[in-house]
Amino acid sequence: MTGADWLSYSLQDFVMFGPQVFLRLFVRINQDLWPWQLLAVVVAIGIPVLFLKPDLRARRLAVGLMAVAWAGSGYGFLVGYFSPINWPAAWFGWAFVAQGALLAAAAFFGAVHGQTPQPKQLAVFWLAAVCGLPWLAVADSGDWQSLALFGVAPGTTAATGALVLALVTGPWRWLxxxxxxxxxxxxxxxxxxxxxxxxxxTPVATLLFVGAGFWFSPRPEQSLD
Known part of the structure; x- marks a missing residue:
């Protein structure tokens, strides 16, 4: 195949399914998981409570729970449901699992800020994401069963996960x-x-939350000298 042949393709040629098929995936996974996704809802609301605690162990636990959410949405939705109709989704699914492993290692090895980030602002952004973003799939599909929940749907999970940049330190953040x-x-x-x-x-919000995660991270103390 020549370069000219490749240039004749558009994005539409690589997406071999329609919006109804894609949105139906959210309905299917919610039906198959019921009622276990309620646990993901509890975790999503509980993580900002950990942000608000001054205890470093609470922040490490929050990072650990986020690691489980990355792995769960990657393997569950991307590998299990999306990859059969879109082969790059499998690659991203395993990348989500690796991202979860990275966060778990960061929590285990103590690569979490000792200083408290801006917890109230961080909690507000987090709750806005986990409470608002899931309904976007409902707005597109017209079916309330297509809720894109945290820890289940990769988009919502990645968007909230961007805020975790406020908690991890140094090289771990760049990885x-x-x-x-x-x-x-x-x-x-x-x-x-x-x-x-x-x-x-949702992906636009993810990029915005990347900036918010850096903004909310603790500032290094500066000497008066």
Missing amino acids: YLPLLVLWSLFSAATLWVLQTWWLLI
């Missing part, structure tokens, strides 16, 4: 960052082709 950007670009391209305009807000 954690690339997947957030790559997933946002891949997701935005797919949703653009499918014309699921409401869901397109």
